[in-house]
Amino acid sequence: MVTATSDFNDEQLMQILSGDCPDEDLFREADRIRREVYGDAVYLRGLIEFTNYCKNNCYYCGIRASNRNLVRYRLDKETILNCCREGYGLGFRTFVLQGGEDPYFEGEAGDARLCDIVSAIHGEFPDCAVTLSVGERSRESYLRLFDAGARRYLLRHEAASEELYRSLHPAEMKLETRKRCLFDLKEIGYQVGAGLMVGAPGQTLEHLVEDIRFMQKLQPDMIGVGPYLRHKDTPFRDQPDGSMQLTLRLLGVLRILFPYALIPSTTALGTIDPQGRELGLQVGANVVMPNLSPVEVRENYELYDNKICTGEESAQCKSCLEMRVFSAGYRIVTDIGDVKR
Numbered sequence: 344m345v346t347a348t349s350d351f352n353d354e355q356l357m358q359i360l361s362g363d364c365p366d367e368d369l370f371r372e373a374d375r376i377r378r379e380v381y382g383d384a385v386y387l388r389g390l391i392e393f394t395n396y397c398k399n400n401c402y403y404c405g406i407r408a409s410n411r412n413l414v415r416y417r418l419d420k421e422t423i424l425n426c427c428r429e430g431y432g433l434g435f436r437t438f439v440l441q442g443g444e445d446p447y448f449e450g451e452a453g454d455a456r457l458c459d460i461v462s463a464i465h466g467e468f469p470d471c472a473v474t475l476s477v478g479e480r481s482r483e484s485y486l487r488l489f490d491a492g493a494r495r496y497l498l499r500h501e502a503a504s505e506e507l508y509r510s511l512h513p514a515e516m517k518l519e520t521r522k523r524c525l526f527d528l529k530e531i532g533y534q535v536g537a538g539l540m541v542g543a544p545g546q547t548l549e550h551l552v553e554d555i556r557f558m559q560k561l562q563p564d565m566i567g568v569g570p571y572l573r574h575k576d577t578p579f580r581d582q583p584d585g586s587m588q589l590t591l592r593l594l595g596v597l598r599i600l601f602p603y604a605l606i607p608s609t610t611a612l613g614t615i616d617p618q619g620r621e622l623g624l625q626v627g628a629n630v631v632m633p634n635l636s637p638v639e640v641r642e643n644y645e646l647y648d649n650k651i652c653t654g655e656e657s658a659q660c661k662s663c664l665e666m667r668v669f670s671a672g673y674r675i676v677t678d679i680g681d682v683k684r
């Protein structure tokens with residue numbers, strides 16, 4: 344049962360996630376807490392997918408290094424700035440630079456290239472937040488990017504269980520490194536986002552409970568969760584998609600356990616169901632992330648099959664989402680949207 348307590352024991356979590364408790368009670372309580380902290384505000388984050396080069400080979404991901412069925416691209420600084428300019432005019436006050444782990448932006452020269460982009464955005468839009476989502480890096484690199492003006496960092500932990508993490512990634516990728524990165528980022532002063540895919544191949548409800556416990560230790564400012572969705576050019580191509588209902592339950596639980604967190608209603612949720620993002624907002628999510636990438640490159644950033652919004656211009660995505668947010672019972676605010684603590 345969902346009560347006023349701000350914690351659940353493992354058994355309660357398992358019951359809620361398995362659907363043994365009425366979902367309506369969970370969702371009502373999640374929305375009550377969300378409105379208490381954030382009212383009906385939904386924050387906008389403009390997503391700029393600036394490079395789809397990636398050195399990694401995550402078994403689930405469509406832009407993995409071994410996938411030869413896509414055109415690799417990298418946006419230059421001016422193109423990225425133009426995305427921000429368009430976004431600024433549309434009311435965006437946060438720009439999220441997301442990319443694969445692209446060697447061009449790694450090492451000393453790579454750091455300098457990325458810092459140059461971050462400081463250009465920060466200089467031209469001092470009233471906006473620059474968020475990075477470019478994977479695992481050294482502590483020094485995170486520090487340089489912070490000094491260049493980045494203030495938020497999204498790095499989903501993907502799985503807090505060693506065993507599950509290993510079954511989703513090649514042996515070179517270590518959960519320990521991922522966790523070290525997240526704690527480094529926090530210590531440097533970033534607002535940090537963790538998260539995972541619901542229904543990733545091999546994932547059980549026990550794993551989700553471990554994820555929740557890990558995040559209670561980390562205390563992330565942002566939490567990204569969406570259903571796992573298959574991609575035809577990955578080793579997991581035949582694995583079933585995650586479940587929308589379970590994703591919604593997890594969102595509800597997260598809102599209750601992390602009243603202050605910024606939680607997006609993700610594109611993956613909108614892909615698995617046409618009403619997915621509206622439902623996500625109604626069970627605790629308070630962020631939407633319309634795509635600001637140039638339309639020409641979008642279909643080359645397919646992390647999973649049938650990703651939505653690959654054909655729409657930025658302005659279309661913004662107004663589409665505005666309507667969806669309104670129809671769900673909330674409103675989009677033009678605000679930098681820092682975490683309220």
Ligand code: 5AD
Binds near residue numbers: 499573611646
């Ligand atoms: N289905 C759903 N989400 C995915 N991601 C990567 N591949 C998939 C997929 N097949 C998520 C990962 C990553 C984020 C950027 O996208 O969790 O951290």
Ligand code: FES
Binds near residue numbers: 660661
């Ligand atoms: Fe992109 Fe609806 S959000 S078309």
